[in-house]
Amino acid sequence: xxxxxxxxxxxxxxxxxxxxxxxxxxxxxxxxxxxxxxxxxxxxxxxxxxxxxxxxxxxxxxxxxxxxxxxxxxxxxxxxxxxxxxxxxxxxxxxxxxxxxxxxxxxxxxxxxx
Amino acid sequence: xxxxxxxxxxxxxxxxxxxxxxxxxxxxxxxxxxxxxxxxxxxxxxxxxxxxxxxxxxxxxxxxxxxxxxxxxxxxxxxxxxxxxxxxxxxxxxxxxxxxxxxxxxx
Numbered sequence: 001x002x003x004x005x006x007x008x009x010x011x012x013x014x015x016x017x018x019x020x021x022x023x024x025x026x027x028x029x030x031x032x033x034x035x036x037x038x039x040x041x042x043x044x045x046x047x048x049x050x051x052x053x054x055x056x057x058x059x060x061x062x063x064x065x066x067x068x069x070x071x072x073x074x075x076x077x078x079x080x081x082x083x084x085x086x087x088x089x090x091x092x093x094x095x096x097x098x099x100x101x102x103x104x105x106x107x108x109x110x111x112x113x114x
Numbered sequence: 115x116x117x118x119x120x121x122x123x124x125x126x127x128x129x130x131x132x133x134x135x136x137x138x139x140x141x142x143x144x145x146x147x148x149x150x151x152x153x154x155x156x157x158x159x160x161x162x163x164x165x166x167x168x169x170x171x172x173x174x175x176x177x178x179x180x181x182x183x184x185x186x187x188x189x190x191x192x193x194x195x196x197x198x199x200x201x202x203x204x205x206x207x208x209x210x211x212x213x214x215x216x217x218x219x220x221x
Contacts, residue, residue, distance in 0.1 A: 004157070035211070042211050042212050042214065043158070043211035043214075045208075045209055045210060045211075091158070102160045103160065103209065105158050106157050107156055107157050108155075108156075108157055
């Protein structure tokens with residue numbers, strides 16, 4: 001069974017540019033989550049999709065971040081325009097049940113904004 | 115509002131000894147607590163959990179203890195192995211992570 005995949009693995013962009021991160025959850029997992037870890041600090045929850053609907057987006061830092069999950073399969077997280085403080089590792093996770101114990105995490109996308 | 119706190123950023127133990135990782139939480143209204151382990155350049159992986167109605171859960175070398183009155187959670191690894199070297203997180207079931215504790219097990 002394929003795990004959660006994320007693309008790209010790394011991204012280096014300049015301040016003001018746009019970056020789109022992609023997450024493919026495990027097939028059949030309705031629940032998809034985005035997290036980020038900034039500069040080795042805590043992993044912070046960003047948002048939770050149930051199928052294509054945003055169940056909880058309380059962790060989204062500001063309106064420069066836009067997450068979508070059209071069709072309830074893969075999800076994208078767009079940062080526009082990117083700022084220096086957006087640098088960090090963005091993780092995606094999926095699970096069959098909402099906030100199920102065994103959330104399966106992807107390897108993360110390392111974003112560096114210069 | 116940081117709901118989960120891991121006050122020790124790092125811990126170093128000798129192979130074969132016990133590793134004790136600690137977590138404090140502020141909100142008591144959770145169904146269960148989890149421990150995740152994270153290796154460099156990988157996402158966190160689920161390790162062990164404990165229901166809020168229990169005070170201990172054991173799985174092989176890993177035992178998690180929950181002290182509800184103290185709002186304290188701990189993970190015991192015994193005996194520790196070099197492969198246990200990783201960063202450990204203790205999110206609640208709302209998946210609010212702390213900063214993690216880096217465990218280094220020396221051969």
